[in-house]
Amino acid sequence: MNALRFAWRSLVRQPARATLGVLGVAAVGALLLDMLLLSQGLVVSMRDLLERSGWDIRVSASELPGRGGRVSSATRTAERIAALPSVKAALLVRIANADIERSNGSPITAVFQGVSGRSTRAEPITPPWTVVRGRDARGPGEVVIDTAIASAANLEIGSTITLRANCVGDREALPPARLSVVGIADFPFAGTNEDAMGGSLDALKAACGGNVGDEADLLLVTSATEPNQTAAAIRAAVPHLYALTNADVVGRLQQTGFTYFRQISTVLTTVTVSFAVLLITVLLTVSVNQRLGEIAALRALGFSRSRVVADVLSESSLIVGLGGLLSLPLGVLLAAGLDRILKGMPGIPAELHFFVFERTALALHVGLLAATAVIAALYPMRIVSTLPIAATLRDEVIG
Amino acid sequence: MILRQLVLMLAVTVASAAHAQESPPDILISRQLANERGLSVGSIVQLATDAAGTGARRFRIAGIYEPTPDPARLGAVPREVRMHLPDLLDVTRTPGVPAGTEYIANINVALADPKDAAAFSRDVNARMPGVIARPSGEAAGSAGPFRVLERFHLAIAIVTIVASTVFLLALTIMLVDERRETVGILRLIGLPARRVLMQVFIEGVIVAGAGAAFGLVLALLSEGLINAFFQWRYDTALIFVRITRDVALTSAGIAIPLGASATVLASWALLRRSGLRLVRR
Numbered sequence: 001m002n003a004l005r006f007a008w009r010s011l012v013r014q015p016a017r018a019t020l021g022v023l024g025v026a027a028v029g030a031l032l033l034d035m036l037l038l039s040q041g042l043v044v045s046m047r048d049l050l051e052r053s054g055w056d057i058r059v060s061a062s063e064l065p066g067r068g069g070r071v072s073s074a075t076r077t078a079e080r081i082a083a084l085p086s087v088k089a090a091l092l093v094r095i096a097n098a099d100i101e102r103s104n105g106s107p108i109t110a111v112f113q114g115v116s117g118r119s120t121r122a123e124p125i126t127p128p129w130t131v132v133r134g135r136d137a138r139g140p141g142e143v144v145i146d147t148a149i150a151s152a153a154n155l156e157i158g159s160t161i162t163l164r165a166n167c168v169g170d171r172e173a174l175p176p177a178r179l180s181v182v183g184i185a186d187f188p189f190a191g192t193n194e195d196a197m198g199g200s201l202d203a204l205k206a207a208c209g210g211n212v213g214d215e216a217d218l219l220l221v222t223s224a225t226e227p228n229q230t231a232a233a234i235r236a237a238v239p240h241l242y243a244l245t246n247a248d249v250v251g252r253l254q255q256t257g258f259t260y261f262r263q264i265s266t267v268l269t270t271v272t273v274s275f276a277v278l279l280i281t282v283l284l285t286v287s288v289n290q291r292l293g294e295i296a297a298l299r300a301l302g303f304s305r306s307r308v309v310a311d312v313l314s315e316s317s318l319i320v321g322l323g324g325l326l327s328l329p330l331g332v333l334l335a336a337g338l339d340r341i342l343k344g345m346p347g348i349p350a351e352l353h354f355f356v357f358e359r360t361a362l363a364l365h366v367g368l369l370a371a372t373a374v375i376a377a378l379y380p381m382r383i384v385s386t387l388p389i390a391a392t393l394r395d396e397v398i399g
Numbered sequence: 400m401i402l403r404q405l406v407l408m409l410a411v412t413v414a415s416a417a418h419a420q421e422s423p424p425d426i427l428i429s430r431q432l433a434n435e436r437g438l439s440v441g442s443i444v445q446l447a448t449d450a451a452g453t454g455a456r457r458f459r460i461a462g463i464y465e466p467t468p469d470p471a472r473l474g475a476v477p478r479e480v481r482m483h484l485p486d487l488l489d490v491t492r493t494p495g496v497p498a499g500t501e502y503i504a505n506i507n508v509a510l511a512d513p514k515d516a517a518a519f520s521r522d523v524n525a526r527m528p529g530v531i532a533r534p535s536g537e538a539a540g541s542a543g544p545f546r547v548l549e550r551f552h553l554a555i556a557i558v559t560i561v562a563s564t565v566f567l568l569a570l571t572i573m574l575v576d577e578r579r580e581t582v583g584i585l586r587l588i589g590l591p592a593r594r595v596l597m598q599v600f601i602e603g604v605i606v607a608g609a610g611a612a613f614g615l616v617l618a619l620l621s622e623g624l625i626n627a628f629f630q631w632r633y634d635t636a637l638i639f640v641r642i643t644r645d646v647a648l649t650s651a652g653i654a655i656p657l658g659a660s661a662t663v664l665a666s667w668a669l670l671r672r673s674g675l676r677l678v679r680r
Contacts, residue, residue: 020569027562031555072493240449263629268555275559279566286573338554344547 007314025323033331074216082118114204134183140202167208280376293396316377425461571665607658
């Protein structure tokens with residue numbers, strides 16, 4: 001009988017403790033997997049989201065788009081950028097807060113994105129939303145809204161909405177504007193708890209009563225060549241603005257906003273692995289100590305030292321291996337729950353995920369659990385390898 | 400000082416004090432900015448709203464301050480300048496805007512009696528259309544991210560407790576099994592099962608209490624280390640871990656009953672057997 005089968009029989013003989021050991025490893029393993037997914041998940045997800053948007057470069061007045069002032073002389077700036085040879089198209093984005101009035105109930109607060117495109121090559125310009133029903137908004141009197149607004153305000157395509165916009169400060173007292181809903185759209189960068197609507201820059205200006213000036217929160221640029229070269233060309237053309245490629249944005253976010261999750265993931269990974277090593281060591285040590293007589297008898301019957309050591313290692317591997325296998329579905333379920341909790345943060349895009357499955361994370365998970373199985377078995381392996389056969393058997397008989 | 404947004408990302412260049420025609424206005428700068436640029440109290444600097452230094456004005460550093468820790472800006476080095484509002488407006492005023500027509504975002508008002516905040520806000524809202532007054536307590540909405548993080552940490556803590564409980568049960572089953580013969584002898588010499596169970600329970604409480612106390616001491620010792628590491632890592636005075644009385648009581652309140660229950664649960668099956676079976680006769 002090989003060491004693995006022998007270890008299996010040892011575990012089956014004590015089903016309660018073996019089951020609890022495996023379940024404990026499964027719970028710890030699930031947490032470990034989630035922490036590994038968390039360490040890079042947000043970055044991977046953000047990169048994916050930025051690349052899916054179809055825009056290669058973001059031009060803004062501050063280091064991180066959306067955190068700081070606005071781009072002044074936005075129309076002229078957009079035209080200058082669009083005229084660069086390496087630029088396919090540029091989209092000027094202005095954001096305002098809007099309260100959509102409802103016939104019954106309190107107003108719905110939404111983020112209103114007004115866009116205006118520039119292209120010198122007749123390239124198609126895509127807005128930062130995807131129309132799922134109806135058509136895209138054109139002109140000053142039309143908007144598209146997200147499904148949450150449509151359902152909360154009982155709006156359909158063709159309905160008219162009345163909104164009050166806050167375009168410059170936090171709160172303004174502008175007169176209400178009436179706009180027609182022509183489509184229902186997905187806004188990938190809208191936050192989980194955030195309702196969004198979009199339209200042309202003219203529509204936003206109409207809602208703001210013209211109180212927006214020639215300023216933009218952001219300029220989105222599609223590059224005809226390598227994005228880094230285009231970003232450099234934009235920086236040369238408009239040196240007072242920041243031009244960041246998708247990779248730059250992810251890099252900046254990694255250095256600032258996402259650091260906390262990487263740190264917490266590192267701390268919890270360390271704690272989780274240490275916890276697992278400690279507990280499996282104790283489980284195996286107590287188990288081995290209870291079977292010292294039995295192990296000494298096996299040695300006396302001819303089992304070699306390396307064979308009994310292999311038995312202990314196999315037992316550890318079985319507990320950790322079975323627990324590790326169980327930890328995968330448990331980890332996925334737990335990740336979904338934790339992701340839901342974290343996405344409650346204000347300003348986090350609904351399509352951004354904190355826990356993203358990656359093969360490297362799975363490989364690291366397997367590697368760390370394998371190391372746990374070996375390290376946890378070291379001390380009990382030492383006990384059985386240095387076990388004095390005759391003295392142990394004598395103690396067993398006298399005891 | 401300043402009523403508006405105080406944090407400015409301005410180009411800073413040290414100017415020669417020798418060229419000073421008159422004493423420039425005073426400003427305060429954050430410790431991080433002073434360290435990064437090698438600035439000290441008394442230095443004369445030029446501030447402008449763009450990197451090209453358009454319309455730069457000279458200021459004298461009157462002091463260096465430690466920024467109020469802001470969890471929302473964790474990871475961002477606070478390069479901050481504080482100046483008097485008229486100076487700020489002079490620097491940031493766009494050409495063509497006459498002085499005195501600028502707008503400010505917020506006015507912070509200190510009331511003689513803070514309890515009047517709600518009534519005062521209502522009064523301002525009624526008398527000044529276009530201005531929104533809110534008690535500062537309502538700004539608690541900005542703490543949203545931290546409430547979410549609190550829920551996240553709670554979820555992690557629950558998973559950790561579940562894993563610990565499972566391991567604890569496995570360990571107590573093994574430990575109780577190890578004492579099978581002792582329990583059997585106690586039963587054979589006449590001690591009722593309830594008496595043995597009580598003994599096991601008290602033992603469980605003592606062990607769990609000692610474990611909880613050890614855990615708290617470990618947490619208190621690591622509290623300083625964790626805070627020191629993250630304060631160094633993020634260059635902030637924020638407190639990341641704080642073991643409060645409530646946290647300590649909650650931990651003990653979970654650990655001790657859990658440990659004692661696990662011991663009793665593991666012993667229960669053993670105590671239902673007869674003394675002879677326990678001593679294997």
